[in-house]
Amino acid sequence: MEPGDVEFIxxxxxxxxxxxxxxxxxxFISGDVGPFxxxxxxxxxxxxxxxxxxxxxxxxxxxxxxxxxxxxxxxDDEIASEFFTELPNPHFCExxxxxxxxxxxxxxxxxxxxxxxxxxxxxxAAKLRSNIDKFVKLQAGHARLDNLSQMEINTIRPFLTASLxxxxxxxxxxxxxxxxxxxQ
Amino acid sequence: xxxSHKSSSGMLQDYMSIDDILMxxxxxxxxxxxxxxxxxxxxxxxxxxDIAVGTKMDLPLWxxxxxxxxxxxxxSFDYTKPYKGTYREILKADASVVDLHxxxxxxxxxxxxxxxxxxxxxxxxxxxxxxxxxxxFRKIMDWSINAYEHDNSERQEKLDEVExxxxxxxxxxxxxxxxxxxxxxxxxSSSELVSRHRKxxxxxxx
Numbered sequence: 001m002e003p004g005d006v007e008f009i010x011x012x013x014x015x016x017x018x019x020x021x022x023x024x025x026x027x028f029i030s031g032d033v034g035p036f037x038x039x040x041x042x043x044x045x046x047x048x049x050x051x052x053x054x055x056x057x058x059x060x061x062x063x064x065x066x067x068x069x070x071x072x073x074x075x076d077d078e079i080a081s082e083f084f085t086e087l088p089n090p091h092f093c094e095x096x097x098x099x100x101x102x103x104x105x106x107x108x109x110x111x112x113x114x115x116x117x118x119x120x121x122x123x124x125a126a127k128l129r130s131n132i133d134k135f136v137k138l139q140a141g142h143a144r145l146d147n148l149s150q151m152e153i154n155t156i157r158p159f160l161t162a163s164l165x166x167x168x169x170x171x172x173x174x175x176x177x178x179x180x181x182x183x184q
Numbered sequence: 185x186x187x188s189h190k191s192s193s194g195m196l197q198d199y200m201s202i203d204d205i206l207m208x209x210x211x212x213x214x215x216x217x218x219x220x221x222x223x224x225x226x227x228x229x230x231x232x233x234d235i236a237v238g239t240k241m242d243l244p245l246w247x248x249x250x251x252x253x254x255x256x257x258x259x260s261f262d263y264t265k266p267y268k269g270t271y272r273e274i275l276k277a278d279a280s281v282v283d284l285h286x287x288x289x290x291x292x293x294x295x296x297x298x299x300x301x302x303x304x305x306x307x308x309x310x311x312x313x314x315x316x317x318x319x320x321f322r323k324i325m326d327w328s329i330n331a332y333e334h335d336n337s338e339r340q341e342k343l344d345e346v347e348x349x350x351x352x353x354x355x356x357x358x359x360x361x362x363x364x365x366x367x368x369x370x371x372x373s374s375s376e377l378v379s380r381h382r383k384x385x386x387x388x389x390x
Contacts, residue, residue: 003364174310
């Protein structure tokens with residue numbers, strides 16, 4: 001999967017906007033998007049919010065977790081904890097990236113947020129790498145990692161599956177040899 | 185979705201895979217146990233018409249695999265240097281600094297094929313392959329997922345073919361992530377082939 005595909009799926013997340021136009025209810029296949037009245041907040045999918053924002057017809061209201069203090073607390077939790085902390089949203093990275101690119105004026109301290117989110121990403125990536133290494137060294141049959149976001153899984157997927165395949169081949173040949181030796 | 189590139193698949197060889205063909209052309213030192221009439225020309229050191237018992241020759245793997253089958257006993261063979269005791273000790277000491285490409289670009293695949301033949305050192309060699317890969321894995325992962333500098337060809341020199349493929353996969357996912365982050369997946373740009381074509385009238389009119 002490309003990062004663009006993961007972003008496409010992430011755009012289904014709902015976000016609050018405040019439109020400056022009036023429109024009735026829109027009926028989409030995946031659900032209805034409620035009537036728009038100027039000045040009243042309404043929940044829309046992210047792709048729609050960005051489209052309306054680019055036509056300068058709304059103001060995007062950032063989700064509660066996209067706030068400097070909360071992100072800093074998340075970062076401290078991430079550094080302190082050995083495991084992966086729970087992210088406010090399974091599509092954390094993509095939603096944050098999209099909002100920070102398109103709705104910069106509606107989000108306070110956008111640059112600071114960008115740096116903090118990048119830091120969190122780096123910390124989690126390092127944790128992920130050391131966990132994978134532990135997994136390979138123990139030759140374990142399966143592993144469980146909670147609270148990984150979609151984008152992280154997507155970046156690691158091709159490399160991890162290919163190297164685990166190779167590992168499996170080598171172990172199979174080792175057990176084959178052991179069986180052969182014992183029957184002789 | 186792209187199909188992942190599969191090089192040699194363990195103990196079975198893929199007939200069509202070029203990597204497998206290249207791999208099985210590597211040679212093993214072997215000793216003939218039976219005389220063979222008429223094939224004396226294969227042995228470059230003598231000019232006899234037949235191959236006598238006890239002639240030592242380096243035979244390619246594909247030949248050894250058919251001749252050294254336990255029931256047939258035409259030749260007896262020995263492992264090449266990288267799969268023997270001394271090299272195994274070196275790999276046990278520190279596997280990540282060994283230049284696996286120089287030893288033989290298909291270290292793991294060749295080793296796995298050797299395991300199909302019976303040899304008294306098979307078990308240690310099998311364990312050695314597993315442990316070597318486990319140790320080198322960390323380095324490969326770290327290098328391929330953090331490829332910001334441009335000396336990647338240097339780092340790739342010490343990896344054998346399988347490891348190089350893994351490296352490329354890691355780099356590819358890193359590059360597509362970086363491009364996405366910079367917003368390039370949003371832009372539509374004309375492909376390189378088209379803009380280099382020089383027959384494009386639009387460029388000439390600008």
